Ligand SMILES: O=P(O)(O)OC[C@H]1O[C@](O)(COP(=O)(O)O)[C@@H](O)[C@@H]1O
């Protein structure tokens with residue numbers, strides 16, 4: 099361990115004189131007195147890149163709010179909406195406006211007014227940050243000009259002329275669009291300081307990869323993994339069962355492009371296998387879901403092929419899952435040995451003691467005497483697909499990003515964030531899972547899951563030794579003690595093969611029934627070492643059915659469910675798109691969003707998502723950085739620097755006065 103004296107001497111290298119130490123103390127004190135930065139919570143993005151982009155660009159309605167604060171009374175609603183659209187989509191919107199203008203004068207006037215307005219908006223947005231933070235958010239190309247415009251020197255007498263001159267020069271050099279775009283990006287970036295992604299970036303929607311690319315490009319953020327993210331992480335780590343699920347879901351939502359085009363993984367082995375082995379066209383339950391807009395863009399033959407792939411990979415999935423369940427009696431999943439319950443002669447299935455007719459009884463690869471055995475062809479298909487997943491550089495890069503920014507849960511500024519639940523037993527105690535003969539529950543279980551996920555990825559090439567970790571990663575997807583799943587079983591098989599909906603029911607963990615119970619929130623916050631009086635629990639995972647009166651604020655606002663509802667497929671059930679949460683120096687606000695139509699509609703018709711806000715918690719006094727987790731670290735730094743200063747004064751450590759020379 100490093101001694102205090104050694105530490106001070108190391109610190110003295112960074113602050114070699116008393117003057118430099120004092121300057122840093124003053125700087126840190128100033129930062130701690132600034133208002134707490136805005137945190138933005140979003141979840142369940144499900145590949146809906148355009149809608150997510152929109153919410154990020156408008157900062158859950160924050161950009162509009164700031165525009166109103168500054169320009170109400172000075173600009174008309176139309177002008178304010180136009181300005182907001184420019185901030186969200188600068189290049190496209192400006193092109194459109196400029197195209198509609200007739201003369202050079204009109205265009206120049208538009209540029210000049212827009213630059214003035216957007217500069218004012220940006221200056222207002224960044225006013226709560228230190229200059230050094232703002233500088234980091236400014237793109238290098240226009241750094242000098244933007245800094246000049248933002249940090250106006252109030253003592254300069256002829257400053258207005260000076261700025262006008264800058265703006266005129268930029269316009270005359272034909273660079274106005276670029277500059278407006280650069281300033282817009284600074285606003286987008288800083289209108290929300292820190293982003294929390296409470297899970298489920300992947301599946302159902304078309305572009306999870308593009309969402310991750312956006313996240314990799316600069317936002318300050320953290321991620322709490324969702325069950326769908328973990329499924330992809332498992333597939334990238336070498337779990338064949340996770341991979342089969344990933345492919346099945348992509349086929350079901352007609353999104354195989356994500357695998358083939360975005361990640362460059364060839365599905366040819368699966369297509370060939372499906373055509374070769376599933377000779378009869380009996381794939382009705384496996385038809386992909388196709389959006390009405392996409393219907394005209396797809397050949398019927400392609401739909402047939404996707405359905406067959408879905409059918410082939412589903413059976414492979416059930417077989418692989420059966421093997422895992424057999425290896426792990428402690429998973430307690432005997433009821434998921436679904437291929438055992440089929441009567442292959444009569445085409446019925448026995449579930450919970452009751453016989454049901456099957457919607458499809460075509461199983462060309464299943465040997466009723468040994469239903470879980472993969473055929474040689476199936477083994478080959480799995481191997482070839484797996485190689486594709488493991489060799490996809492882009493997928494591996496994305497999963498590494500998820501691992502580096504993500505965790506099973508996060509404590510941040512007194513709040514506890516996780517995607518699903520802390521699984522409970524029917525009597526309310528924390529549910530246990532034995533892992534390598536040790537029982538884990540509550541926080542320890544979530545910590546263990548995280549350890550296993552990281553280990554599973556790290557050992558992805560040591561296939562044999564990794565099986566135990568990979569099995570557990572798959573368990574996280576659909577096991578009853580999984581904090582990401584939170585249901586008693588996943589009825590994929592029943593949904594495909596049985597019409598009777600009573601077999602489709604997935605019973606939610608007691609956690610979900612008890613979410614309104616303040617005591618439970620207290621108990622969980624305490625379990626995770628947080629102060630229950632101050633903190634909140636923030637979850638995603640379950641769409642909030644506002645349509646039938648469900649409230650996203652549970653337990654008097656102690657627990658907040660912010661499923662963003664981006665997934666189009668689920669918007670019929672919820673009645674609106676969903677929720678995001680903002681936490682700024684004034685408190686917490688829940689924002690509900692109407693569905694996003696399209697990027698084009700947003701640009702052309704200035705159609706913003708209508709967002710309404712509800713206050714969750716109001717700070718009695720405006721919260722400063724000092725009262726945050728960052729503040730705690732800075733306070734400690736100030737204490738250390740004060741000690742260093744005393745050491746300089748007493749001569750215990752000698753100043754390096756030559757350090758500047
Ligand atoms: O809507 P689909 O595609 O049938 O998926 C249903 C499945 O998704 C799940 O709800 C899990 O996904 P979510 O995390 O998005 O809820 C399962 O419980 C369920 O079996």
Ligand SMILES: [Mn+2]
Nearest residue numbers: 298324325639
């Ligand atoms: Mn989920």
